[in-house]
Amino acid sequence: MNILSLNPSADGWKSKSNESDQTTITPASAGRFHAGNPAYKDPRVEHLSAHLESYSKQLGLVGVTRKLLWEEYIIDYQQGYSYSQFCFHLQQQLRAHRP
Structure with missing residues (x-):
């Protein structure tokens, strides 16, 4: 079994192996191997992101809690995040x- 380790080079990433054949991974093709954080491709992120600014403003009102906002969020979007994840994104x- 050949284990591939990558080293940066001027024209892309070169594999280090015992064989003379070296594979080059260019920055353009690197996206196929690591397409980014899959959490940001989740439709829940898009829905929540669209409402975060409004939730932030509402949180400043008297009597409005994170729990209340989350309950309204879940009624609006039933496949939404759990309470803890909702609070995490709101805190971010x-x-x-x-300011």
Whole structure:
């Protein structure tokens, strides 16, 4: 079994192996091997992202809690995130827009 390890080079990524054959992976083809974080391709991300700014503003109102916002979110989008993931994404939004 041949284990492939990659090293950066000026014209792409070269494989290091005991064989004389070297495989080149260019930055353009690297996306096929690592297409990015699959979580951001989830439709839940798109739906929640569209509402995060509104949730952030509502959270500043008296009597509005994260739990209340999440319950409204789940009614609107039943395949949505669990409460803990909803709070995580909401916290990321709040941190990103902190003055």
